[in-house]
Amino acid sequence: MDFELSDDQQRIRAVAREFADAELGDKIAPYDARHEFAWEIVKKLGPLGFLGVLVPEDYGGAGLDYVSYALIVEELNRGDASVGITMWAHNSLCTNHIALFGSPAQKQTYLPRLASGAVLGAWGLTEPGSGSDAAALRTRAVERDGAWVLNGTKAFITNASVGEIAVVLARTDAEKKSRGISAFILERGTPGFSAGTPYRKLGLHASDTAELVLEDARVPAANLLGARGAGFAQAMTVLEGGRIAMAAMAVGIAQAAVDQAVRYMKQRSAFGKTLAEFNGLQGMLADLVTEVEVARLLTLRAAWLKDEGRPAMHAAAMAKLFASETAMKAATQAVQIHGGAGYIAEFPVERIFRDAKLTEIGEGTSEIQRLVIAREILGFS
Ligand SMILES: Cc1cc2nc3c(=O)[nH]c(=O)nc-3n(C[C@H](O)[C@H](O)[C@H](O)COP(=O)(O)OP(=O)(O)OC[C@H]3O[C@@H](n4cnc5c(N)ncnc54)[C@H](O)[C@@H]3O)c2cc1C
Structure with a gap:
């Protein structure tokens, strides 16, 4: 068993993290406040290969594996989930459906435009x-x-x-x-x-x-x-990969919530101490960080199974279920750690809290993931 990412995977994660640090986070807050699509920022994803992550290089894509894709999705969603879901739907759903099931002519017609980011899907x-x-x-x-x-x-x-x-x-x-x-x-x-x-x-x-x-x-x-x-069977395959990526999206959101909680605990004082010095809050943080790491491991394992060409629906459902519920829990507790400030739009946790909920609904709700997991265990078709 090998838990190390390859050099390429580490490099790709670093590029995504650098982009998220430079272009997302606080820069998206004004778009979020205006309910405005962040075109200027989304356009920058194409040249980095982030709009054709899984598309073969022959069709203008980055031709990367699912583990790399999960790492990119996590980092972008750690920066901002609006941009994150935009690239997730474009890559996992529209583009991947054509890449997996399109004829050579359809791939030639649509994939280069999608993968370059000239158009969104x-x-x-x-x-x-x-x-x-x-x-x-x-x-x-x-x-x-x-x-x-x-x-x-x-x-x-x-x-x-x-x-x-x-x-x-x-x-x-x-x-x-x-x-x-x-x-x-x-x-x-x-x-x-x-x-x-x-x-x-x-x-x-x-x-x-x-x-x-x-x-x-x-x-x-x-x-x-x-x-x-064949459309429904195709859609199920598309959803298998999509769920892994939505699990990665949830991991990114959960990590963003933890990042904000850590930052606030170090700067805010009460009763003559920083919040970071209170045992109760330390315990809350330790539990959260542990759960985020479990979610990340489940997600990367599901992505690895997909890369190995092995059945991944069960692993994808477990990853998506656990990661999305961890994202919601982490966001809720990060708001709690911020006290009143967490309820105010000026602080990023307020946005993270609102964004996290989608991960429990989109791409199959938590109830549907439980159904998928239980059916497999019980041997129902
Ligand atoms: C922001 C956003 C983006 C989205 N993007 C896309 C997209 O790009 N493409 C796309 O096709 N869809 C998209 N969706 C739709 C999303 O996939 C669905 O909302 C989701 O699958 C749930 O379906 P529903 O809303 O009809 O809820 P329903 O199916 O009506 O479910 C309502 C409730 O009943 C529960 N429920 C239903 N059936 C069962 C059952 N058998 N057992 C137990 N509980 C059950 C559900 O878990 C849920 O709690 C998006 C949704 C949102 C909110």
């Missing part, structure tokens, strides 16, 4: 009537005159209004449940394809989340991604 599975029960989706795609015509609405889609390219899951066979779902590539500008007004959210204010609306949106037959009816 979105991925639409969730609908107003179906989230956890994703196979119940109702968006329809009908074959007409050699093209596909799509109708329906996708809800809560990251990068929906800032993205140029989207992968959308739609029902192509009404009678078959999960086997009647197919994936399609859509481009902004396609008549009948539009994004709604971005939602006002609890957190991640500098990220974009909106509906994708399909009203007789017509795409060429060539935009079907993989085989007809």
